[in-house]
Amino acid sequence: MNFLQQINTDPLGVTQSLHQRYGDVVFLKLGPYNWYSFFHPDQVKEILVTQARDCVKGDRYKQVLGSVDGNGLIVSEGEFWAKQRRIIQPAFNHNCLANYAEAMVAETKRTVASWEPGAMVDMAAEMTGLTLMVANRVFFNIDVKKEAQELASAVDVITKALYRDFGALVLLPDWLPIPSKIEKRRAIATIDAVIARALKEHRSSPNDSKDVLSMLISAADTEGDGSKMSDEQIRDEAMTLFNAGHDSTAAALAWTWWLLLKHPDTYEQLISDLDNCLEGRKIDLSLLPRIPLLAAVAKESLRLYPPAWSIPRQAAADIELGGYKVPGGSFLNIFPWVTQRDSRFFDRPEEFLPERFLPENERHHHPFAFFPFGAGGHACIGKEFALMEMQLVIATICQQYQLQLAPNQQDVKPNPLISLEPKGGVQVIVSARR
Numbered sequence: 001m002n003f004l005q006q007i008n009t010d011p012l013g014v015t016q017s018l019h020q021r022y023g024d025v026v027f028l029k030l031g032p033y034n035w036y037s038f039f040h041p042d043q044v045k046e047i048l049v050t051q052a053r054d055c056v057k058g059d060r061y062k063q064v065l066g067s068v069d070g071n072g073l074i075v076s077e078g079e080f081w082a083k084q085r086r087i088i089q090p091a092f093n094h095n096c097l098a099n100y101a102e103a104m105v106a107e108t109k110r111t112v113a114s115w116e117p118g119a120m121v122d123m124a125a126e127m128t129g130l131t132l133m134v135a136n137r138v139f140f141n142i143d144v145k146k147e148a149q150e151l152a153s154a155v156d157v158i159t160k161a162l163y164r165d166f167g168a169l170v171l172l173p174d175w176l177p178i179p180s181k182i183e184k185r186r187a188i189a190t191i192d193a194v195i196a197r198a199l200k201e202h203r204s205s206p207n208d209s210k211d212v213l214s215m216l217i218s219a220a221d222t223e224g225d226g227s228k229m230s231d232e233q234i235r236d237e238a239m240t241l242f243n244a245g246h247d248s249t250a251a252a253l254a255w256t257w258w259l260l261l262k263h264p265d266t267y268e269q270l271i272s273d274l275d276n277c278l279e280g281r282k283i284d285l286s287l288l289p290r291i292p293l294l295a296a297v298a299k300e301s302l303r304l305y306p307p308a309w310s311i312p313r314q315a316a317a318d319i320e321l322g323g324y325k326v327p328g329g330s331f332l333n334i335f336p337w338v339t340q341r342d343s344r345f346f347d348r349p350e351e352f353l354p355e356r357f358l359p360e361n362e363r364h365h366h367p368f369a370f371f372p373f374g375a376g377g378h379a380c381i382g383k384e385f386a387l388m389e390m391q392l393v394i395a396t397i398c399q400q401y402q403l404q405l406a407p408n409q410q411d412v413k414p415n416p417l418i419s420l421e422p423k424g425g426v427q428v429i430v431s432a433r434r
């Protein structure tokens with residue numbers, strides 16, 4: 001099997017072994033392309049922070065994500081991106097998060113209400129459905145009961161299409177009348193229709209709604225020229241947040257359940273901490289700091305199974321990284337999957353040890369060895385949102401149900417799709433607590 005076949009078959013294993021065999025900087029000449037992999041946190045900092053201006057999102061990345069997200073935050077760069085980020089950032093400040101928290105808990109309760117005690121459920125599928133409903137509530141706040149199924153399959157089609165497009169040797173244009181492209185166009189149209197309906201409903205009955213779309217409509221660039229967004233740009237940003245906002249969080253939650261249930265001592269400790277703190281009350285944002293193990297569990301899960309397992313960039317000019325001269329145009333890759341499992345930066349790196357993320361221990365880590373949300377100016381705008389959602393969902397479910405891994409679930413393997421997903425899902429057996 002040649003190298004390209006190997007990397008296609010087992011990208012996680014191949015990147016790990018490149019690091020083990022060749023060290024912190026690996027250069028590969030793949031046809032006409034210069035392909036660099038950097039595994040040390042110092043280069044994570046260089047690429048995402050100190051030399052970020054010359055380490056840009058690559059053409060393929062922009063073409064593929066742009067085909068769905070238009071010129072949304074995840075695709076845009078430079079001045080335009082900076083302006084959009086300024087406008088959108090307030091929708092993710094602490095006050096807004098407190099508003100979203102309630103919707104997250106309510107949607108979780110709705111999702112688990114259908115669980116039958118004694119039944120087996122796939123936590124990966126459940127978390128995907130749940131984060132999708134949270135995204136709809138928090139971003140658009142419209143009733144999608146009728147089209148919920150259609151929306152879920154549209155999202156699934158888009159995720160698979162993006163994965164295919166990222167790996168394709170030649171990127172075929174989306175207008176081609178072939179089944180996969182027709183399916184992709186239909187899926188985009190389904191989500192576009194939801195966004196268009198939400199925009200129309202918001203415009204026809206403006207209220208003081210606290211959802212993200214209302215903020216995008218009314219937000220102005222007060223630090224810049226005071227301008228508002230066009231409808232087309234609102235669509236692109238809404239589509240971007242919707243897509244970026246649920247798939248990765250669903251994968252992170254699925255892994256967290258698997259890890260927790262594989263480690264009954266931690267699971268029992270967490271349940272006991274939650275019971276002591278909540279005493280039967282509903283969880284909310286203000287209570288999270290009183291249950292530090294909850295955030296520590298979420299972060300340890302993101303360390304071992306980072307949904308964004310690699311972060312790609314392209315050199316916009318000739319630069320120097322880690323002491324090596326890197327020609328302009330080269331592809332640059334950093335890997336949370338590898339660096340976050342490096343024994344130089346984490347003791348017993350393969351083990352699930354949430355204590356390492358308790359507040360008193362967290363500051364001892366290299367600041368760029370743990371970067372599941374990226375770093376620098378383009379770091380995830382939804383970081384606090386996602387961490388909050390993970391904690392609220394876990395707490396709400398722990399209060400109501402006792403979960404147990406199904407017998408054949410001790411060895412779930414990671415599948416590096418757009419997000420790092422548990423292959424075959426995470427099957428658990430649920431029983432009621434109260």
Ligand code: HEM
Pocket residue numbers: 073074075085240241244245246248249252306307308311312371372373374375377378379380381382383385386
């Ligand atoms: C566990 C869940 C999540 C993970 C692991 C994650 C991971 C990441 C990473 C690694 C990046 C940086 C990409 C790069 O530098 O190329 C990123 C960017 C981004 N994420 Fe997330 N994300 C998560 C949840 C969310 C949520 C909930 C939202 C929205 C509410 C979101 C919206 C975005 C956006 C818009 C960007 C682009 C930011 C920019 O370039 O300014 N993400 N995310």
